Amino acid sequence: MPRVTFGQTGNSVELSSGSSLIDLEDTGKSEVPFGCRSAACGTCLIDVESGMSNLGPRTEEEQDLLHDLDMDGDKRRLACQCKIFGDVTITPLN
Numbered sequence: 001m002p003r004v005t006f007g008q009t010g011n012s013v014e015l016s017s018g019s020s021l022i023d024l025e026d027t028g029k030s031e032v033p034f035g036c037r038s039a040a041c042g043t044c045l046i047d048v049e050s051g052m053s054n055l056g057p058r059t060e061e062e063q064d065l066l067h068d069l070d071m072d073g074d075k076r077r078l079a080c081q082c083k084i085f086g087d088v089t090i091t092p093l094n
């Protein structure tokens, strides 16, 4: 199963391939805060330190909000919009 490692602490959690990073909340070990869960608030902003190619592509809604927040650098994602297919290391920005 794909492993999510949190860059700041080194803690990690496994999720099923194809699941959403929102499912981190169900593990009780999420270090990413979530708000709206629909690409509207920016609470779940993360930097992807490694494994970007193991995440699904940005959704149109995600792209729009990242642009509006002036946060559309290459490493930036909204965790609530990410599907995971392999190991990643992420750092929450909030």
Ligand code: FES
Pocket: 033, 034, 035, 036, 037, 038, 039, 040, 041, 042, 043, 044, 045, 078, 079, 080, 081
């Ligand atoms: S939780 Fe609001 S944008 Fe992801």
